[in-house]
């Protein structure tokens with residue numbers, strides 16, 4: 001008697017994508033769904049990243065589910081940008097309100113996923129040795145879910161406490177009276193540094209790459225804006241799909257930065273700086289992400305801002321980014337970041353000039369031999385982004401395909417939704433989709449809706465399996481590359497390029513052609529009977545999507 005548990009669909013991950021997949025597959029298709037989640041709660045990114053100051057960089061009225069108008073109206077966000085506890089509370093509310101937990105098995109990490117071409121079934125094996133089977137497997141494994149600590153020599157020698165921002169202790173950390181180091185100045189470092197500085201006796205920040213950081217201009221929710229937004233929610237959600245980043249409310253730019261006078265430019269940048277937010281700033285001109293010369297005008301403006309906020313001009317110069325065009329690494333939104341360096345007990349180390357050589361029993365040693373002593377080290381060192389979580393699962397087929405092997409030179413996908421050779425395995429916001437370059441919840445919803453429509457079509461047509469053709473996948477992957485190559489994005493050594501992981505292929509992974517173009521392409525493909533995909537017919541029509549065993 002086999003202990004394998006059978007379902008119609010398996011979903012890996014109970015973040016926003018996985019939860020919405022569960023909801024739709026269950027409510028629209030009536031499937032028997034099982035979600036497998038490594039954590040002991042829902043929320044994905046918002047479950048794991050509990051570091052102090054963790055906050056979304058998309059405004060809370062936008063960063064929410066759109067599928068239920070009542071949910072939209074009943075939830076009220078306290079601030080312009082949701083912080084991690086509020087977003088996690090919201091995701092938990094969604095799980096309860098739609099009775100999702102009954103189909104989620106927590107504390108269950110999937111190690112293997114194998115597709116059998118004879119039976120058209122996926123078999124998923126967990127760390128604890130359980131086995132689950134279904135014709136459909138949806139990987140809702142997240143883009144920033146594999147935290148990464150650099151392989152510093154002496155990592156285990158350090159006798160103080162260590163933390164990674166992406167694996168923060170649930171009970172929180174009190175740094176009061178401690179000598180603290182933060183390594184990394186991406187979003188996680190920049191958001192946590194001002195708060196850790198309030199607690200620590202000293203705080204030393206190790207910066208390898210200075211980032212472009214704009215004010216969030218966070219504050220309490222303006223209730224008039226909220227009421228207006230809620231009254232217009234349907235139109236605003238539809239409008240969001242018609243934008244590059246999936247975020248409505250920002251008039252698209254009409255002018256080149258080079259077509260206006262320096263005074264006009266500075267006035268525009270000042271206005272955007274005061275408004276806060278990254279989209280608004282990038283929307284100042286049409287060519288900030290296309291022309292290095294245009295981009296240089298924005299860079300200069302931000303450099304001058306840094307010099308005006310940070311009192312010590314040596315520190316200010318170290319904080320001025322100078323190795324990539326602005327916006328080609330994820331822009332960071334801050335609250336009081338630059339001001340933090342005016343505090344006497346906060347120090348900045350230029351880890352580009354003088355890299356970290358390793359950890360010692362007492363702290364950190366730099367390449368020039370300088371040693372620092374700490375009680376605690378915070379690794380804000382990022383993630384094996386976009387492909388990391390899928391590579392952690394050994395994804396194979398019985399006819400000898402291995403996803404890790406197929407993706408050795410970089411991810412190959414059709415629309416970031418599927419990969420050729422792996423039938424019925426769908427990815428939510430996978431590489432090759434706008435995912436990380438968009439409002440993530442909107443992109444998760446768009447992907448899940450496409451997948452659910454596709455499965456519905458297959459059931460009606462008596463199809464058991466779908467996968468992209470090698471040719472369509474190749475064309476899409478080349479298109480993703482061509483679109484990126486026409487922008488400034490590939491100029492930065494970013495996690496979009498895999499550049500933060502030694503040995504990872506340098507391939508620009510997100511689709512930056514815009515949500516509106518991407519969604520139109522997905523719809524066109526579906527309308528043409530899933531052009532670029534092939535189907536395997538079910539042996540008996542009633543067994544479509546229920547396995548052919």
Ligand code: NA7
Nearest residue numbers: 150184185186187188189208209330351380381382383500
């Ligand atoms: P990021 O943005 O990948 O930032 C990681 C930071 O850690 C970045 O400043 C890195 O410098 C730094 N880092 C990594 N390795 C080292 C070593 N060996 N020495 C010194 N510094 C190092 O991750 P986050 O968690 O901040 O943000 C991820 C995303 O979450 C963010 O983009 C938002 O979308 C939300 P580097 O730039 O590689 O030189």
